[in-house]
Every structure is written in C-alpha cells, then in structure tokens.
Amino acid sequence: MDTSLRNEAEGCLRALAGDHARLRDDQWTAIHALVVDRRRALVVQRTGWGKSAVYFVATRLLRERGAGPTVIVSPLLALMRNQIAAAERAGIHARTINSANTEDWERVFTEVEAGEVDVLLVSPERLNNPDFRDLVLPKLAAGAGLVVVDEAHCISDWGHDFRPDYRRLRTLLADLPPGIPVLATTATANARVTKDVAEQLNAGDSETLVLRGPLERESLRLAVVSLPAAEMRIAWLGEHLADLPGSGIIYTLTVAAAHEIAAYLRERGFEVAAYSGQTDPTERLQAEQDLQDNKLKALVATSALGMGFDKPDLGFIVHVGAPQSPVAYYQQIGRAGRGVERAEVILLPGLEDRDIWAYFAGLAFPPEHTVRTTLDVLEMAGRTLSTAALEPQVDLSRNRLEMMLKVLDVDGAVKRVKGGWTATGQPWTYDRDRYERVSAERTREQQAMLDYLDTQTCREEYLRRQLDDPDAEPCGRCDNCTGTHWPTTVSEAGTTQARDRLRRPGVDVTPRRMWPTAVKDDLGVSGKIGPESIAETGRALGRLTDIGWGNRLREILADHAPDTEMPDEMFQAVVKVLSSWDWTDRPTGVVAIGSRTRPALVGSLAHRIAEIGRLPYLGEFVPLGDPTPRRHNSAQRLRSVWHALTLPDDVAQNAREANGPILLIDDRIDTGWTMTVAARHLRQAGVPAVLPLVLAVTN
CATH class of the missing domain: 3.40.50.300 (P-loop containing nucleotide triphosphate hydrolases)
Structure with a gap:
C-alpha cells in the first residue's frame, strides 16, 4: 500500500x-x-x-x-x-x-x-x-x-x-x-x-x-558592511543597488526609515516602493505584484513583508538596520535565492539599532500590577467592557492592551465576547519566572545579533547554530569564508546627497480630532474636538524613529540627557521647517509650553524662533503640581495633563491681542494630549488658530 x-x-x-x-x-x-x-x-x-x-x-x-x-x-x-x-x-x-x-x-x-x-x-x-x-x-x-x-x-x-x-x-x-x-x-x-x-x-x-532538517541555503552569499553614519549607509545603498542581481527587498526597522530610504532611492533614479503595515492594502497588493513582475528594483519594507512572500527568483536582501535576533534575520533572508543559483544578502547595521530594539522591548507583556488592575476593572464592572471603555482605566496603549487581553483570554482569566471582554472569575497566576526568562532570552538574542556583526567565522554557520542546526558547517560562500568583502567606501557626493535627504527637516503633526472614550464624566469632553478648540496641522523637525534627525533627537531628548539650550545646527533645521511651512496666515506671536524637565531647551527654542521670525514672545504655559509619570494611553495621558497646565491671564491676553495665529512651542509630542489641551486653552482665550511646532514626534 x-x-x-x-x-x-x-x-x-x-x-x-x-x-x-x-x-x-x-x-x-x-x-x-x-x-x-x-x-x-x-x-x-x-x-x-x-x-x-x-x-x-x-x-x-x-x-x-x-x-x-x-x-x-x-x-x-x-x-x-x-x-x-x-x-x-x-x-x-x-x-x-x-x-x-x-x-x-x-x-x-x-x-x-x-x-x-x-x-x-x-x-x-x-x-x-x-x-x-x-x-x-x-x-x-x-x-x-x-x-x-x-x-x-x-x-x-x-x-x-x-x-x-x-x-x-x-x-x-x-x-x-x-x-x-x-x-x-x-x-x-x-x-x-x-x-x-x-x-x-x-x-x-x-x-x-x-x-x-538542515537549514543550509546554498544560494545565499551573506555579508556585513559596517559604516559609521546613517547617511553613509544610505549612500552606499544608492551606489551599489544597481550591482545587485535582479530585484529584491530592502528591509528597515521602522516605517519612517522605509519611506525615507525609498524616497532617496527614487531620487537616484531607482524604481522602488515603500511597504509597511501602514500601507493601504490595495497599494500593498500592487507593490507585491510589481515586485513579482520585476517592475521594481526593490521593495523597501518593514517586517510586514516577512513570512509568506514568495518570489523564487528574488536576487537580494539588504537590511538597513539589524533585526533583534539571528532567528528573525534568518527568516527574512530566507525569502531570497529560492529559484536562482546566487542571491546577495547584505546587512548594513546602524548605531541606532539598539535604541529601536529598546523601543520594541517596551511592548513586552506588562508587569503584574497592570494586569491585576485590568482584571479588577473587568471584575468590578460586572459586564462586558469594550477595549475603548477599558483603556482609560488601564495605563497601557491600545495595541499593548489588546495583546495582554488576548493572552489572558487563552489563560482563561477573561473571555472575548460580542462587544468586548468579560472577566471569567477563574484564578490566574502571573508567570513571572517565564516572562523574565523570555525577557532574558530576548536580551541574549540581541547580543547574539551583535556578535554576528563582528564574527570572523562563517556567517551562515553562525546563524544556523543560533537555530540549533546540528548540521551547521562553514558555507564557503559568505564574505568571511571567501575573504571577499563589499567595499566600505562611498563617494563624498553620494554621502552629501543622502545626508541632505535624511536631514531634510519637517514632519507633519496631525492634531487630535477625537476625545478619548470615558472621560466625559470627569473632564466634560467627548466625541469630536470642536473647530473652536482644535489646533491646525503642525510641524516637527523629525521623528524619534527616523534614521536621519531621529538619531540626534534621541540624544538630546533622552531621559538622562542634560537640559541644554537649543543647539545651533538643530535650530537652523527648525528654521528650514518654518520657511517651508505653507500656512494660510502668518503667525503673529510665539507661546511656549513650560517644561519641568527641559526648560532651557524649550525656552531657548521659543525665544530664538520669536527673534528670527520678528514675532513677539508672548509667554508660556505654567506646569502645575508635581511631575506625573509619562502615561501610555490616551485617556490616562489626557487626565494627567488636563489640570497640569495653566495659561496665565497676561499670556492669554497677549495671545488674544496678537490678533492672529500663534506658534505653540514644545520639545516633543508623544500621545499629543499636552499639545491638544494647550491649544484648547489658547483657542478658548480667543486665538483664531494655533500652529504646533515641536522638535520631535515619537512615531
């Protein structure tokens, strides 16, 4: 048989x-x-x-x-x-x-x-x-x-x-x-x-x-190209993309980087498209098909183009930034070379990679007290609560809250039903030891990825050993095995062009348009933010996840960074943001959001903006009370800032008498609620329009 x-x-x-x-x-x-x-x-x-x-x-x-x-x-x-x-x-x-x-x-x-x-x-x-x-x-x-x-x-x-x-x-x-x-x-x-x-x-x-079975990939030629600066890595890519066979994928760690690199490569004349989980589904389908049909040299993609994309003749994989683990890296490079004899696999690591890893590490399973709070809220409610109704009572972002609830559902502590979540009443144990072991494993994997960058031995063998492949042996094909390495030099012109693209200042800041659920009873607001209270679309110098200005912004805004006055180079970039701002009416004054942690930075930025723009500096919002911990979700953050800012009467009068739009200055926007509350104060004081201007947005 x-x-x-x-x-x-x-x-x-x-x-x-x-x-x-x-x-x-x-x-x-x-x-x-x-x-x-x-x-x-x-x-x-x-x-x-x-x-x-x-x-x-x-x-x-x-x-x-x-x-x-x-x-x-x-x-x-x-x-x-x-x-x-x-x-x-x-x-x-x-x-x-x-x-x-x-x-x-x-x-x-x-x-x-x-x-x-x-x-x-x-x-x-x-x-x-x-x-x-x-x-x-x-x-x-x-x-x-x-x-x-x-x-x-x-x-x-x-x-x-x-x-x-x-x-x-x-x-x-x-x-x-x-x-x-x-x-x-x-x-x-x-x-x-x-x-x-x-x-x-x-x-x-x-x-x-x-x-x-053994995990050998006979077609892959693995290499690492280490360059000291983001603009040099992008310039290297622009100068060597044409040397790579066929079409391929350029992986990035963040959505912002995917769009930045795609824009730069298009300026260099390459047919490329950006691809991420935020890309419209129809556009994603078209981008995948264009790559399948070799209409694109590359998709510049986040890990959203990971498992499952099947193009046997994919000729190369380039990573601009290292994934967090050798296992994840091996999974992504496995897309290449399935139907061709040779495929190039190149990793361009960056100094900012660890910062990005640390950001994603913050999305791990929450601490026990947060989980217990969630279970208590559901238990006391005695009814189904939607995620939106639960969010204001738990200090987690929406995505992280959803992830936690799904785990609790499988563990039997909660159940997802029509309309949301209910508590089951079943006992639940926080498996601290397992979560700590998983966290330790993540740290070990990150170190293993860093060791991969520096290894002098066979790269494929190293990765296969990380996957516990008992048949791992030297491949004879990678840069270390052959002694043939990609050049690590880039032209000055290419570096300058890449630097100009990465340092091109300016990110739109879309204002909050809806009040979070479940704050009506204590704050008295709900639904859409009315036109009499909302800010205009603002501007930021850059995103903290950028590989251009993001690197510098992360340095100056880090929790441990000293409070200093505005650096000249960064201020000149902010001036470029202002000069390219296509506002309907020119601002007539400057107001700052007073900062407990960076008064020198925010104050010097606001005063210098007023001086160079020949605008009156009208004063600042005064932060009240003790600093509160940074909150992770909308309702919690809104509650923490609602009563923590006051607009002094003289500043309100100055802003009203300026008789025009007001530039509202802060260092960064996380959830956006500080800026939303401050803009509401100014609008209610009679200011016709508020134009937010910050150094950085988180995402």
Missing part, C-alpha cells in the same frame, strides 16, 4: 510543482504520518524546502479518501494569496477567510458546507472573533480532514515572532475530534521553540512527530 500511496503522492506533487518534482524523504514521512497514521507532525525545514507541498499533497490524498477540507491557519495575506494560487494549479480549490474579505465570508461558508472547498485558509485573528470562534470554528474543526498551522513558531512566546492570536490554537487543537491529523510548519525554530511547539501539539499519549 505504501508504494502505491507514494506513487499517488508523487503524482499530486508533479501536478503542483512540475513534471520533474520528486518527494523528499521527510516530505513523504510527514505525508504518510498525516494520511495513514492520522498523527500530529511538526516540520521544521528551511524556506523553499517544500513545506506547503506536504499539506497540499496530503490534502489531495485525504480528500480523495472522503475526508473533509483542510483548514490552514496562516498569518499573512501575502502568504494566503500565494498559497491559493499554488493550490489551484494542483486542482485544489482553496478559499480564505480574513479581515480583508468579509463580504465573501457567507459565500465561502456555503461552499464549505457544500463540500466544494478543499482548503480553507484562516487568519489567526479570526480564531478569537466571538462569532467565528463560537459559531463557525467548531463546525470547521469537527469536519476538517486536516488542520495545518503555518509559521508555527508564532505559537511560542520563545519564538521571534510570537503572536497572542496563535495561542488560541492550543484550545482549538485540544478540542479536535480524535483522528484528525495536524501539521505544523516553520522555517525558523531553534531547539527551545521546537520543543515548546511540539508539546503544545501533543494529543493525549501520542507524541508529535518532529521532522527537522
């Missing part, structure tokens, strides 16, 4: 991958375990090995034997689109359910019930949508022929890309009827993550079959 079944499986594979395709031994082992033994299997294999072929071939075999559809939990829309196209080529009818196609859901469910769908791809966030979880998921699970968890490292909080939505899979898998096989796949799991995922897959006394 096995010979006959393998021949049948080979035929399915050829329909999927071409006439010359043959099953690898581990592919056949996994398929046999799923189709014949109905086991659970975890496949850890390099990108391009053929993990999707395992579940598509298994699907065909199971469907022909009367099994239900395969349900694939897949993390990214780009991955779904590629998988659906691949499945259709093999005669497998695949459909998807995700946040971008809600209008198709009813038709998809009808097709599933009619037996017309072979593969249903589901995005992980659907797993905890109340309607989907309670009404749709049980039917899908009970009738599934195979359940697949793609990018399974996301299940584990030890993984480099842990996602709380994936934790819901533990419940799904535990509730599956006996005999439904499960396949989990990933290309980036070290021994710790592999063990953790396998344990979560285990069913009763049956242990998960783990198939782990």
Whole structure:
C-alpha cells in the first residue's frame, strides 16, 4: 500500500510543482504520518524546502479518501494569496477567510458546507472573533480532514515572532475530534521553540512527530558592511543597488526609515516602493505584484513583508538596520535565492539599532500590577467592557492592551465576547519566572545579533547554530569564508546627497480630532474636538524613529540627557521647517509650553524662533503640581495633563491681542494630549488658530 500511496503522492506533487518534482524523504514521512497514521507532525525545514507541498499533497490524498477540507491557519495575506494560487494549479480549490474579505465570508461558508472547498485558509485573528470562534470554528474543526498551522513558531512566546492570536490554537487543537491529523510548519525554530511547539501539539499519549532538517541555503552569499553614519549607509545603498542581481527587498526597522530610504532611492533614479503595515492594502497588493513582475528594483519594507512572500527568483536582501535576533534575520533572508543559483544578502547595521530594539522591548507583556488592575476593572464592572471603555482605566496603549487581553483570554482569566471582554472569575497566576526568562532570552538574542556583526567565522554557520542546526558547517560562500568583502567606501557626493535627504527637516503633526472614550464624566469632553478648540496641522523637525534627525533627537531628548539650550545646527533645521511651512496666515506671536524637565531647551527654542521670525514672545504655559509619570494611553495621558497646565491671564491676553495665529512651542509630542489641551486653552482665550511646532514626534 505504501508504494502505491507514494506513487499517488508523487503524482499530486508533479501536478503542483512540475513534471520533474520528486518527494523528499521527510516530505513523504510527514505525508504518510498525516494520511495513514492520522498523527500530529511538526516540520521544521528551511524556506523553499517544500513545506506547503506536504499539506497540499496530503490534502489531495485525504480528500480523495472522503475526508473533509483542510483548514490552514496562516498569518499573512501575502502568504494566503500565494498559497491559493499554488493550490489551484494542483486542482485544489482553496478559499480564505480574513479581515480583508468579509463580504465573501457567507459565500465561502456555503461552499464549505457544500463540500466544494478543499482548503480553507484562516487568519489567526479570526480564531478569537466571538462569532467565528463560537459559531463557525467548531463546525470547521469537527469536519476538517486536516488542520495545518503555518509559521508555527508564532505559537511560542520563545519564538521571534510570537503572536497572542496563535495561542488560541492550543484550545482549538485540544478540542479536535480524535483522528484528525495536524501539521505544523516553520522555517525558523531553534531547539527551545521546537520543543515548546511540539508539546503544545501533543494529543493525549501520542507524541508529535518532529521532522527537522538542515537549514543550509546554498544560494545565499551573506555579508556585513559596517559604516559609521546613517547617511553613509544610505549612500552606499544608492551606489551599489544597481550591482545587485535582479530585484529584491530592502528591509528597515521602522516605517519612517522605509519611506525615507525609498524616497532617496527614487531620487537616484531607482524604481522602488515603500511597504509597511501602514500601507493601504490595495497599494500593498500592487507593490507585491510589481515586485513579482520585476517592475521594481526593490521593495523597501518593514517586517510586514516577512513570512509568506514568495518570489523564487528574488536576487537580494539588504537590511538597513539589524533585526533583534539571528532567528528573525534568518527568516527574512530566507525569502531570497529560492529559484536562482546566487542571491546577495547584505546587512548594513546602524548605531541606532539598539535604541529601536529598546523601543520594541517596551511592548513586552506588562508587569503584574497592570494586569491585576485590568482584571479588577473587568471584575468590578460586572459586564462586558469594550477595549475603548477599558483603556482609560488601564495605563497601557491600545495595541499593548489588546495583546495582554488576548493572552489572558487563552489563560482563561477573561473571555472575548460580542462587544468586548468579560472577566471569567477563574484564578490566574502571573508567570513571572517565564516572562523574565523570555525577557532574558530576548536580551541574549540581541547580543547574539551583535556578535554576528563582528564574527570572523562563517556567517551562515553562525546563524544556523543560533537555530540549533546540528548540521551547521562553514558555507564557503559568505564574505568571511571567501575573504571577499563589499567595499566600505562611498563617494563624498553620494554621502552629501543622502545626508541632505535624511536631514531634510519637517514632519507633519496631525492634531487630535477625537476625545478619548470615558472621560466625559470627569473632564466634560467627548466625541469630536470642536473647530473652536482644535489646533491646525503642525510641524516637527523629525521623528524619534527616523534614521536621519531621529538619531540626534534621541540624544538630546533622552531621559538622562542634560537640559541644554537649543543647539545651533538643530535650530537652523527648525528654521528650514518654518520657511517651508505653507500656512494660510502668518503667525503673529510665539507661546511656549513650560517644561519641568527641559526648560532651557524649550525656552531657548521659543525665544530664538520669536527673534528670527520678528514675532513677539508672548509667554508660556505654567506646569502645575508635581511631575506625573509619562502615561501610555490616551485617556490616562489626557487626565494627567488636563489640570497640569495653566495659561496665565497676561499670556492669554497677549495671545488674544496678537490678533492672529500663534506658534505653540514644545520639545516633543508623544500621545499629543499636552499639545491638544494647550491649544484648547489658547483657542478658548480667543486665538483664531494655533500652529504646533515641536522638535520631535515619537512615531
């Protein structure tokens, strides 16, 4: 039977991958375990090995034997689109359910019930949508022929890309009827993550079959190019992009950097596009297709273009800034060289990388007292609270609050229902030891990434050892193995052009337009901020996440930095921001927001702006009371500043008598509520327009 079944499986594979395709031994082992033994299997294999072929071939075999559809939990829309196209080529009818196609859901469910769908791809966030979880998921699970968890490292909080939505899979898998096989796949799991995922897959006394192969990528040529300044790295890219084969991806650590670098490269004549999680979905689709069609030399992308983008002839991957871990780095570079003999992989590390890592590290699981506060609020409410209603009572940003609630949901302490969240009343333990171990692991990974930059040994071997690959050995292809290194010189003209682009001052600051939920009772405001209270669109010198002005701004605004008067170089850049500001009416005066922490910086900026603009300096807002800790969410921040600023009567009178727009000066904007409250004071004092001007915005 096995010979006959393998021949049948080979035929399915050829329909999927071409006439010359043959099953690898581990592919056949996994398929046999799923189709014949109905086991659970975890496949850890390099990108391009053929993990999707395992579940598509298994699907065909199971469907022909009367099994239900395969349900694939897949993390990214780009991955779904590629998988659906691949499945259709093999005669497998695949459909998807995700946040971008809600209008198709009813038709998809009808097709599933009619037996017309072979593969249903589901995005992980659907797993905890109340309607989907309670009404749709049980039917899908009970009738599934195979359940697949793609990018399974996301299940584990030890993984480099842990996602709380994936934790819901533990419940799904535990509730599956006996005999439904499960396949989990990933290309980036070290021994710790592999063990953790396998344990979560285990069913009763049956242990998960783990198939782990070598992670060598024979086409990749790894290199590191270390340059001392951001403008030199960008200039290097502009001068060497044409030398890189085919088309590729340029990864950045932040959205701001993606847009800055894309703009610079376009000025150099390259066809490139910026790509991030903030890019409009339609534009993202077009950018992906343009890269597939080689209409672009590169996409300049954040990690939003990570797992799942499939272009076999991708000729290069360049990172401007190092990811936080060797595992994440190896996952991203795995996109290249899958269908070509040689692909260049270049890392351009920056001194600012550690600052950006530290920012993202602040998004970790919150401390116990914050979690307990959240649970207490839900318990005392005795009813469902939406995230928006819960946010004002918990000192967390919206995204971080959502992440925490998803973890608590899987732990059984809260439940997501229609309209929000409820407390379950079940006891919950803060697993401090685990969270601290995870945090320590993140720190270790960051150091390992820094060590990768300096290693004199084989780069691919180093990365594979970080993934606990027992077959890791020198590749003979990287810059260290060959002794052939990319040049580390850039032309003066290129550096100047890059510096001008990065130092091009000016970022729009969009004013807050809505008051946060649940402050009406104590602050008396709600809904839209009225036109009689709102500020105009303002300006900032730069973002703290920029790789241009961001580096300098992070230095001067760091918590430990001394308070100094405005540096001349930075002030001249602010003047350029002012000179390019296309305001409707020229400002008639300057007001500062008094600062407890940087009075010299803010005061000197305001006075010098008034002097050079030949505007009267009208005074400053006076901060009241003791400094309050910086708050993380809108309602908490608004409450903390609402009564902490006062506009002296003489300053209000001066501003009103200026009879025109007022420049309102501060050092930075985080949540935007300090500027919003100050602008409201001035508008209510009779000022016709308020023009915010700050050195930096956080994002």
